[in-house]
Structure formats: structure tokens, C-alpha cells
Amino acid sequence: MATFALVKRASYAATVAAMLLGAVQPANADPIRVGYWTSGVSLGFGAVLEARKFLQQRGLDVQFVRFADVNAPNRALAANAIDFAFAAPAAAVFSSAAEGVPLRIVLATQPADVEFVAPRDSPIRTLADLRGKRVGMSPAGSSVAAIATAVLQGNDGIRSGDFSLVPGNEARLAxxxxxxxxxxxxxRSVTLTQIGELKVKRLGTFGDEWKKLTKSxxxxxxxxxxVRADYLAKHRDDVPKLIAGMRDALQWGADHRSDVSAILQRSANLPANDADAYAxxxxxxxxxxxxxxDIATLKREHQIFVDGSVIEGALPADLFDTSPYTASKSIR
Structure with a gap:
């Protein structure tokens, strides 16, 4: 049974400090510390945010903090080592908030564009055949693992103990x-595009399986x-600017795909074909x-995760804060 209990803040101090990659905070400055995982879908968006300085263009002093582990941004938020994470795993955030970490969700940012696949020559034909099998996915604590566990249990009766979760990043799983x-x-669908030579059969998408599970x-x-609640309370004008900068990056990336690819090749060392596929x-x-x-969907996700014993705990009533998003709409 996968559960994601919060470890006390103090226990993360040394680990988080080691993850900060030597970033030095400017003297006499109070930058917003923005953390992200340098793999998965967050890699490309983070690379573009950094390269094009969209947040700085909104008047923000930004310190980017990069992490090699998918769950590290959530732990860094708990340890007050970063102020904001733009692609934190939803399931881990739910667990941390339920344990009392002072967090506020202010955006939905990464839809579950993920597929279940098996080798083309495998006898596995459907998701129901995964009982007793080894299934690779993002590590326990990630939203991919939580959603996969929830849909397998809800649609096919395969509980977390009925299959072996083999963790890894996308390249390792391939x-x-x-x-x-x-x-x-x-x-992720983009990974399947990037490694087109990988001979696999599609067993189902997260989107289709979620719709089947929720009948929606x-x-x-x-x-x-x-964002950490204390940061938001002290900088209520800055978080809407940050969201406006993210919206700028989203639109720019949609309009400049070749430039997105070039940034990924340069800053993330992706081969041209892989960078093009992401863009x-x-x-x-x-x-x-x-x-x-979006909020209704996230609340439903949480309830399904809890009902399936994927995570534990009730969400704080003030976890979802729409005020920064609403305020960002008036920023031109």
C-alpha cells in the first residue's frame, strides 16, 4: 500500500541543502525561490522560464532551484528551502497539506498525458493482465504512481499489492x-514519441482510464x-505576477516551438529529435x-486517492487559493 507520510521539516534540512546546487542568494535581496524537477514534463517548462526570463520580465527577483528527484520540490517546500514549485506532484502535495505543511495550491499545470504500454511481443493484452506483473513508472509519491494505482484498482480490481512498482525516470523506464x-x-506520450524505435503496444491512457473511473x-x-502560505501572505502582489509570467511562457512556447527545441538542446542536452518531440x-x-x-478535478483526485488507500488525510479548507490566479488575469 503506497502512502506518503510527511517527514518532519528538520529531517530534510541537510538533504535539501545538498540539492540546492550551490545557488547563492544575492546580498540584500529577497528573491522568490522557484523549485522544479529537472526531468519529466517540468524540465522543458523550467528551461524556458529560465532561458527567456519571463518571471524577471514581470519584475520579480527569482532564484531557480533544480532538483534531480520528482518528490524533492515538495520536500523542499516543507523544509522552507523554496517558496514556490510550479510542477509539484499533486498526490505528494495533498499528503503534505493533510499533514499540516502550510501550502497553497494556486494553479493546475501538468495534465496526465501518460500511457500504459507493454512490449509489442508481450502476451499482455489489457490492463487487467498487469496483475502480478512488474510495472515501471515514476516513484511512489509521484502523481503518476498515484493515478496509475487508482485506475488499476478502480477499473480492474488490481490493488497496489497485486503488482510490483518499479520506479525510474522516463529514460530509465524505456x-x-x-x-x-x-x-x-x-x-508520458512525449517519451513514446521521442523513442519511436521502442516497439510497444498501447494498453490504455491515463485520460481514458480516468474518464472510465470517474464517469466524467x-x-x-x-x-x-x-506556494508556501507564509510567502503568499507576505507577497500577495508577487504571486499573481509569477502566474502572469508563467502564462507568458506558455503562450510563447506554443508560438515558438523551434526556439523551445533549441533551448532544450542547449540547456538540457537533449538530442534534436527529442527536443523537437517535446516542443x-x-x-x-x-x-x-x-x-x-480544475479545482473540482483536483478535489476528486484526492478523494479517489484516499478511497483507494493511495494516500491518507483530509485536505485543509484553505488549500486551494484562487486569489492569485484571479488577480493575474488583470495583469497585461
Whole structure:
């Protein structure tokens, strides 16, 4: 059974300090510390934010903090090592908030553009065949793992103990498939495009499986933008500017895909074909939204995760704060 209990803030201090990559805070300045995972869907958006300085153009003093682990931004928020994470795993944020970490979700940012796949020559035909199998996906604590567990249990009766979760990043999971170290995997659609030579069969998408589970047309989110409550209270004018800068980046990326690819090749060392594949799906894998339907979807995700024993705890009533998003709409 996968659960995501919060570890006390003090226990993260040394770990988080080591993750800050030597970033030095400018003297006499109070920058907003923006953290993100340098893999998955957050890599491309973070690279563009940094390269094009969209947040600085909105008058913000920004210190970017990069992490190698998908769950590290959430831990850094808990440790007060960063102020804002634009693509934190939704499931981990739910767990941290339920444990009392003072967080506010202010955006829904990464829809679950993920597919279950198996090697083309595998006897596995449907998701129901994953019982007792080794399934590669993002580590426990990630939203990919939480959604995968929820839909397998809800649609096919396969509980978390009925399959072996093999963790890894996208490149590692693709390698596992090739080497037959896993029987199936949950991979982002952009990854499947990037590794077109990987011979796989599609077993189902997160979107379709979620719609089947919820009997709705909603698409689940794997990533959300989160700010520490104390930072938001002290800088209520800055968070709307940050959201406006993210919206600028979203639109720019949609209009300048070749430039997005060039940034990824330069800053993330991606091969040209992989960078092009990411840029082509820019508008499918990134969002800057917090409308009522987004909040309703996130609340439903939480309830499904709890009902399936994927995570534990009730959400604080003030976790979803729409005021920065609303204020950002008036910023031109």
C-alpha cells in the first residue's frame, strides 16, 4: 500500500541543502525561490522560464532551484528551502497539506498525458493482465504512481499489492522495457514519441482510464503549482505576477516551438529529435489554469486517492487559493 507520510521539516534540512546546487542568494535581496524537477514534463517548462526570463520580465527577483528527484520540490517546500514549485506532484502535495505543511495550491499545470504500454511481443493484452506483473513508472509519491494505482484498482480490481512498482525516470523506464526488466510501464506520450524505435503496444491512457473511473470528461492533473502560505501572505502582489509570467511562457512556447527545441538542446542536452518531440506537444503537456473545473478535478483526485488507500488525510479548507490566479488575469 503506497502512502506518503510527511517527514518532519528538520529531517530534510541537510538533504535539501545538498540539492540546492550551490545557488547563492544575492546580498540584500529577497528573491522568490522557484523549485522544479529537472526531468519529466517540468524540465522543458523550467528551461524556458529560465532561458527567456519571463518571471524577471514581470519584475520579480527569482532564484531557480533544480532538483534531480520528482518528490524533492515538495520536500523542499516543507523544509522552507523554496517558496514556490510550479510542477509539484499533486498526490505528494495533498499528503503534505493533510499533514499540516502550510501550502497553497494556486494553479493546475501538468495534465496526465501518460500511457500504459507493454512490449509489442508481450502476451499482455489489457490492463487487467498487469496483475502480478512488474510495472515501471515514476516513484511512489509521484502523481503518476498515484493515478496509475487508482485506475488499476478502480477499473480492474488490481490493488497496489497485486503488482510490483518499479520506479525510474522516463529514460530509465524505456530502457527497462527494452531489456525486459519490466513487463509494462506508464510513460508520458512525449517519451513514446521521442523513442519511436521502442516497439510497444498501447494498453490504455491515463485520460481514458480516468474518464472510465470517474464517469466524467475530466482529465486528471499530475502536477500543480504550490506556494508556501507564509510567502503568499507576505507577497500577495508577487504571486499573481509569477502566474502572469508563467502564462507568458506558455503562450510563447506554443508560438515558438523551434526556439523551445533549441533551448532544450542547449540547456538540457537533449538530442534534436527529442527536443523537437517535446516542443511539438508543448500545449498538450503544460497548462496555466485554475478554473472551477480544475479545482473540482483536483478535489476528486484526492478523494479517489484516499478511497483507494493511495494516500491518507483530509485536505485543509484553505488549500486551494484562487486569489492569485484571479488577480493575474488583470495583469497585461
Amino acid at each position: 530502457q527497462f522495457l527494452v531489456q525486459k526488466q519490466v513487463d509494462a510501464a506508464a510513460l 470528461d475530466a482529465t486528471p492533473y499530475i502536477g500543480v503549482s504550490v 511539438a506537444r508543448w500545449s498538450d503537456i503544460n497548462r496555466v489554469t485554475f478554473e472551477p473545473i
